[in-house]
Amino acid sequence: MNLDNKISFLDGNTVEVHYWFEDKSHSMDAFIQNRCEYELLGIVNEISKTFKVQITIETEPLAKGGLRRWFKIAAKEENKKAAITTTIITALLTTIIITPISTSIGKLTEKVIERIFEDPEIKQLEKEKLKLEVEKLKQETGQSITDLDRNNVVKKKKSNFYETLDKYPKVEKVTFILSDDNKTERIEEKTVFRKNFKEYILVTDELEPEELDDVIIEIISPVLKKGNYKWMGIYRGETVSFSMKSKDFKELVQQGKVQFKNGTSINCSVIIKKKIDNEGIEKITTIEVTSVTHYFENDKPIETLEGRKKRNKNEAEKQQLQLFANKNDEDE
Secondary structure, three states, X not given: OOOOOOOOHHHOOEEEEEEEEOOOOOOOOHHHHHHHHHHHHHHHHHHHHHOOOOEEEEEOOOEOOOEEEEEEEEEOOOOHHHHHHHHHXXXXXXXXXXXXXXXXXXXXXXXXXXXXXXXXXXHHHHXXXXXXXXXXXXXXXXXXXXXXXXXXXXXXXXXXXXXXXXOOOOEEEEEEEEEOOXXXXXXXXXXXXXXXXXXXXXXXXXXOOEEEEEEEEEEEEOOOOOOOOOEXXXXXXXXXXXXXXXXXXXXXXXXXXXXXXXXXXXXEEEEEEEEEOOOOOEXXXXXEEEEEEEEEEOOXXXXXXXXXXXXXXXXXXXXXHHHHHHHHHHHO
């Protein structure tokens, strides 16, 4: 880490993005460049939202030596706390963009963030009236880093950035530098080579399926005959289609033992499959109802056979745990 102790770390509010070309030229396809910058700006925007800070981003003229671009980040509020936050956001952007998809940003950012808060200017602020604000910001930063590590928008936009470059053979590497207004490095240059681009690209947009119990779905359109037809219902206020995988409940329906009226709902266990779109937004792709514990008629819950089996199993497990706990108490 290359830091000049005579200049405050808080001056580090500019990220330099430097594209290096195999043919040693100084030009780049405009669509590729604009797409990359769109993804970078999206990451900055997501970081600022996580910190609940409004920022402005200014660009400076391009420079030769491959192709170099500077992004200067500033908070709309003008105070010392905002200056600290801006430095953190800038440092996080640099760290996030050089971190492979499979690696947590937590440990990589830890030393940088510690160094920011060890800055002599911040130490001086802590002696003044901002001590409590600085301490609060430290705690918020730790939580924000955790949130960003799980943020699918950040992951997808980073993936898009490198996927765009991976399809553009002219770029042999890209480097990132955190600097001040005078282009003085605050953190040493970080390089990502073409051969490593795929480490930053998502293998799939599919997310891990969620398995949920006690889910309420209001039925809009049931399927009354045999076949793999989709049901329609309302889940969390949204109209969704879903697959009814509970054979027991489908038999009840097909035998006419369940009467559907306006507002009829089911309490069920589900598997929800999701994917992220090109902007990193989660979209539900499939909902599978694996079992129905009970359904409602005129707001009265009616337990199904599989619901009764599940309840009996849970009660038996609770009794077994209680017996085990009582035995341990006797042994003591």
